Amino acid sequence: xxxxxxxxxxxxxxxxxxARWQQSVIRRNQGTALEGYTHHVTRxxxxxxxxxxxxxxxxxxxxxxxxCRQRIVDVQEVKTSEGRKCCLVLDTELVRVNPVGRGPFQxxxxxxxDDAPVDLESGVSAEDLPIRAELAExxxx
Numbered sequence: 118x119x120x121x122x123x124x125x126x127x128x129x130x131x132x133x134x135x136a137r138w139q140q141s142v143i144r145r146n147q148g149t150a151l152e153g154y155t156h157h158v159t160r161x162x163x164x165x166x167x168x169x170x171x172x173x174x175x176x177x178x179x180x181x182x183x184x185c186r187q188r189i190v191d192v193q194e195v196k197t198s199e200g201r202k203c204c205l206v207l208d209t210e211l212v213r214v215n216p217v218g219r220g221p222f223q224x225x226x227x228x229x230x231d232d233a234p235v236d237l238e239s240g241v242s243a244e245d246l247p248i249r250a251e252l253a254e255x256x257x258x
Contacts, residue, residue, distance in 0.1 A: 120168035121228040122189070122205075123219070124157070126177045132185050135177055136211055143209060154190060155207050161224060162203040166192040174212075175205060176228055182216040183234050213237045 129135045139155040146152050163169060174186040191206035214234040 118168055119172040119230055120165050121173045121186075121230065121233050122163070122169065122175045122225045123183065123228040124159075124175055124177060124225040125222070126179045129177075129179045132177075132179060132211060132213065135179060135185070139207075139209070139211075151206060153209070155187075155209055157205045157207065158195060159203050159205065159225060162194060162201065163192060163225075163227075165227065169205075174233075175207060175225075176214070176233060177211075178219045181218060181220065183214060183219050184216050185211045185213050186233075186236075187211055 126135045129138070142155045143153075146154060146156070157175070169189045169192055173189045175189055176183045176186045179185070187210065188208040189205055190208055193204040193206060195202045195204045214236055217234045
């Protein structure tokens with residue numbers, strides 16, 4: 118069964134901020150085993166890693182709203198001087214979703230497919246996103 122993750126994009130005020138940060142990660146990954154992908158390292162290793170790799174995505178919370186997602190390609194264990202960590206290998210495509218309000222939390226959480234916001238329709242323009250975000254915050258989307 119597919120499972121997703123939800124994670125705060127700390128420091129991002131918009132999806133473009135996350136995209137710029139990830140472009141720098143993609144450049145750093147050139148010439149490594151992660152070339153062509155972006156990644157995110159987290160302290161906790163998910164117990165449901167197999168379900169995440171079965172079509173799962175990481176949904177990014179930006180400015181208190183779930184605004185986009187990325188497909189999870191792999192979940193790898195990384196050993197550092199601080200101990201065991203988890204490297205989430207991600208597809209480079211940021212897929213915008215219908216914004217859904219989400220309060221603050223630490224780390225990541227599992228997100229069931231039924232609770233995940235739907236991808237934005239292809240006809241939605243960038244100009245529509247601020248009003249969609251405001252409607253979502255009001256609980257109207």
